[in-house]
Amino acid sequence: MSNRHMARAIELSIENVSSGRGGPFAAVVVKDGQIIAEGTNQVTSLNDPTAHAEIVAIREACRALKNFQLTGCEIYTTCEPCPMCIGAIYWARPACVYFAATAADAAQYGFDDSFIPEELSRPLGDRKIPMTQIMREEALVAFPLWEQKPDKVKY
Numbered sequence: 351m352s353n354r355h356m357a358r359a360i361e362l363s364i365e366n367v368s369s370g371r372g373g374p375f376a377a378v379v380v381k382d383g384q385i386i387a388e389g390t391n392q393v394t395s396l397n398d399p400t401a402h403a404e405i406v407a408i409r410e411a412c413r414a415l416k417n418f419q420l421t422g423c424e425i426y427t428t429c430e431p432c433p434m435c436i437g438a439i440y441w442a443r444p445a446c447v448y449f450a451a452t453a454a455d456a457a458q459y460g461f462d463d464s465f466i467p468e469e470l471s472r473p474l475g476d477r478k479i480p481m482t483q484i485m486r487e488e489a490l491v492a493f494p495l496w497e498q499k500p501d502k503v504k505y
Contacts, residue, residue, distance in 0.1 A: 352424075359427060365390075371392065375390065421443060424448065433466045
């Protein structure tokens, strides 16, 4: 754990707001004590709802490492990760995550993502965005193809 790395993430978040590029969130990915990637919230500047600071930093770190996993890395983020970012973090498999502000802190400023876990706990037909399953059998064809692929890279 390094306060220096969290301080850098906080510095980036303040710069991001001051520059008008995005929201008050930033993240850095550290490997062997060195920052290998940085990310700031770019949702509005890129018109990309997935451009959260953690996602941007994870993408950059994976490019830098030439690997889709962040084995042995630490993520420092200025706020407790949202459900989308938590999913990306688990897929990236870093060693640990350090965060500063809580989700409740962010919610006080209009960044409330508590509706997402609430929505996921509802049956598909009761969600605000309808989710309807179609063409399951046709889609299942790809899975055995993957399973039989001798050169697949598991993840």
